[in-house]
Amino acid sequence: MISAATRVAAVIGDPVRHSLSPLLHNAAYRALGLDWVYVAFEVPAGRAPAALDAAVALGLVGLSVTMPHKADAARRCDVLTPEAARLASVNTVTVLPGGRLEGDSTDGEGFLRSLREAGHDVAGGRVLVLGAGGAARAVAAACEQAGAAVTITARRAAAARAAAAAIGVDDAPWEARPGLAAAATFVVNATPVGMSEPGTPLPPDSLGAGQVYVELIYHPAETAMMAAAAAGGAKVVGGLGMLVHQAALQVERWTGASAPLDPMREAATRALAAR
Ligand code: NAP
Numbered sequence: 001m002i003s004a005a006t007r008v009a010a011v012i013g014d015p016v017r018h019s020l021s022p023l024l025h026n027a028a029y030r031a032l033g034l035d036w037v038y039v040a041f042e043v044p045a046g047r048a049p050a051a052l053d054a055a056v057a058l059g060l061v062g063l064s065v066t067m068p069h070k071a072d073a074a075r076r077c078d079v080l081t082p083e084a085a086r087l088a089s090v091n092t093v094t095v096l097p098g099g100r101l102e103g104d105s106t107d108g109e110g111f112l113r114s115l116r117e118a119g120h121d122v123a124g125g126r127v128l129v130l131g132a133g134g135a136a137r138a139v140a141a142a143c144e145q146a147g148a149a150v151t152i153t154a155r156r157a158a159a160a161r162a163a164a165a166a167i168g169v170d171d172a173p174w175e176a177r178p179g180l181a182a183a184a185t186f187v188v189n190a191t192p193v194g195m196s197e198p199g200t201p202l203p204p205d206s207l208g209a210g211q212v213y214v215e216l217i218y219h220p221a222e223t224a225m226m227a228a229a230a231a232g233g234a235k236v237v238g239g240l241g242m243l244v245h246q247a248a249l250q251v252e253r254w255t256g257a258s259a260p261l262d263p264m265r266e267a268a269t270r271a272l273a274a275r
Helices: 022-032 048-058 071-075 082-087 106-115 133-145 155-165 176-184 224-233 240-255 261-273
Strands: 009-013 036-042 060-067 092-095 099-104 126-130 149-154 170-173 186-189 211-215 235-237
Touching: 022 036, 022 170, 022 261, 036 126, 036 170, 048 060, 060 240, 071 082, 071 099, 082 099, 082 106, 082 126, 082 133, 092 235, 092 240, 099 106, 099 126, 106 211, 126 133, 126 235, 133 149, 133 186, 133 240, 149 176, 149 224, 155 170, 170 176, 170 211, 176 211, 211 224, 211 240, 224 235, 240 261
Parallel strands: 009 036, 009 060, 126 149, 126 186, 149 170, 186 211, 211 235
Antiparallel strands: 060 092, 092 099
16 A cells, blocks of 8 residues: 555656566565555656656655666766766666765676576676677676676677777677687677567577576567577576566665565566566
């Protein structure tokens, strides 16, 4: 029941109607027995600073931030975690006592936690990241921080170079990716190829035993490249774990409690199965 004492958290983005964040967060709050609710606000480009001011004025717990607001939110926050500062991007805003805003980026740590949950540790490994967008940067920075040797490759060489330079990792030509993938311990697909774009981001026979293929796409649950990598003997990790863990880190930051992962994962899985 929503009461006059119910606390509110929200996601801002545009588009935001497809977001699974309300399901993930509300499942967590229910399991934790909190009188909290999480809603979605469609906020047009350029209006993130106003939305963050409103979060303070309304006494919201915090905001999740998605496209196209991540950089604007980072600029508006009063304080940034080292991860958010390094990426100049924020997916989590916490309203601190007194109304100051703290910005964090939980995608990278969410990615590492999802790998750990699957029994993998990138430390000392060679990680090839396909793509140079926001997710690629977050993953590359987290892997570098965790002690991996990271290379970013993207179809636009200038984008790969800029992302790699911003984080302090290597970049490589897109055409070289089959050879780079063969030499990598972990290959991470941070492009939409396999979801909104058809096909596979690598030749299907690129990966084999002793390697891990990590897909950031979570719908479909198994992409063509995941199936091909598994058929070749590689281990595969899908994108649902990262989705759950980046939200779990927000829950932990805002509530101070351990996130109830099982109800969160079940809520997301049920919703995706119905799509
Ligand atoms: P983004 O900022 O738009 O970046 C996408 C990257 O993929 C860009 O480098 C883009 O290159 C490249 N790309 C797009 N189409 C391509 C194609 N046909 N061939 C080769 N490269 C292509 O997106 P993002 O936010 O980083 O997200 C990337 C993927 O990660 C998406 O599938 C998203 O759903 C997934 N994701 C998952 C999670 C999770 O929690 N599991 C979190 C975030 C993102 P151009 O710049 O040349 O277009």
